[in-house]
Amino acid sequence: MSSSQDKHLSIMRVSHQYHLMIKACAGLGALEDGRLVHKQLIQSGFESDVFVGSSLVDMYAKCGSIKDAWRVFNKMSSRNVVTWTAMILGHVKCGQGQKALELYEQMQQEGVQPDSVTFVGVLNACASLAALKEGRCVHQQIVECGWDADVFVGNSLVDMYAKCGSMEDAWRVFNKMPSRDVVTWTAMILGYCGNIEDAWRVFNKMPLRNVVTWNAMVLGHVKCGQGQEALKLFQQMQQEGVQPNSVTFVVVLNACASMIALEEGRCVHQHIIRCGWDSDVFVGSSLVDMYAKCGSMEDAWSVFNKMPSRDVVTWTTILGGCAMHGHGKEALKHFERMCEEGVQPDDVTFICLLSACSHAGLVGEGMHCYASMVKDYMISAKLEHYTCMVDLLGRAGHLQEAENMVMAMPCKPHVAVWMALLSACRIHGHVEMAERIAKQILEMEPDNAAVYVLLSDIYAAGGNKHLCQTIEQQRKEKGVKKQPGHTWIEVNNEVHTFVVDDQDHPQMPEIHAELQRLSGHMHDAGYRPCKKFIVHDVDEEEKVFHLCHHSEKLAIAFGLINSAPGTTLRIRKNLRVCEDCHTSTKFISKIAGRTIMVRDANRFHHFEDGMCSCRDYW
């Protein structure tokens, strides 16, 4: 062997070694170790090697440091398809799908031909952006390049179409694929999130399933609001010998939180400890979230304090818990602690913080946070931040300021921000502004039932029975349906669901008898049904009816009958708690001597001894 061949071989060997120590860092997400290797590479002059450079780009991108990836990428004298693909995949991973597509465009302009891995990355980018049009173009290119028979590319195509909502296209690709694996089938199931019947049809046909497939089905039920079915499926998967993993637990905890199933959640927590998943940051954050949403901030803090590592999501979750429970001052205090510990807040952190201020009526503090977000943390306000600010100002009665803020928004105001303002009009009885805003929302979303409900509440509260009836009539004529109210309560480790005017529950006679009994005591204690939102006068019989037909009242009565005296009742309602329910629950908490916690659409109401934690009814 000549000396030049010898030298070449030795360079190859060293380059390969560097590639392996970098690959390991990338796999472990060990950014600091990766940086050390990078330093050595600079010293030994290997940085510009295409193979080593591509590995470095990949390592930085995988560790989430896209800036460093760019630094290496820009320094490289030559780049191949692997270098470009690593950059594309890195941007997809960081949630920058648009940038990934731009890189793909640039790569082609520079004459580099994509391979199957590039296509997988680009399709992922399209899927993350739900960019069906761009996805179709890429599909066309894939067919032209002859990559459509590749199972990886095929899977990504199915995934892209499914995520873009075109199940027809997904099935077309699926049927043409020469071979399918468990990933192909699972992508189809995931495409049916929200359409659980079709997901089941695919699941039942599958020749092979793994834990990801089961997780997808459990998730499908959670997304459809079928928490109990999700938990049943979790049992079934274990009976069939499939070991749950961290994702399973995250999804199952989500199901528990959605139903406020605290006891079930505690069982899952024990299971997590037995499996050794409790030190995982994803699982830990989900546990914090579950306990907070199930009404136990004590447990949420206990998990939080024991976690070996906490990231921005963990902190944001606990701040969100504080917000939900009305602990505004606490949220602000812990936000400072978070920053002191060197955790960089993100846009979601500020949404939680602003919502904490809003729920606690801390207007000045909220405005300060908002200003600091833009100035000190360089986070530009998104639609969600504007919604929080409008909510904060509006609840506190600064309606004009809130409306000015909407008008001054740099982007087009969306329905949520108008709804926040409309809710504020309801709290403060501002009829003129409410009518204007309702009109605005209905132009954008003619089927928005909540607008009709809010407007009718505002008219009723102002004593305008005629307009109240008119708006109700308009809603009916337009065929706009109100969202039905649901309430969940967990008693003796079992979750029970109630709906408005429930007739089906086997214990209904006892529930009605309990409400009738309470009605008498409440009347004596001074409770009168809230007539504000009732169009006609209420006689004795109707008084009982108004006490009985709301789902949360049925759930409370059920809880009182079936749980041990003195225990706290935890209730979850899918809609806002109505004013009459709010008042009657105060009375019930006093008469029954129970603490009742109600989690409605966005916050907890904590009823104790005839009082509620809300400063006002919101």
Next chain:
DNA sequence: TTAGGGTTAG
């Protein structure tokens, strides 16, 4: 250098 599922808010 290569695929599929998950945490926070609105």
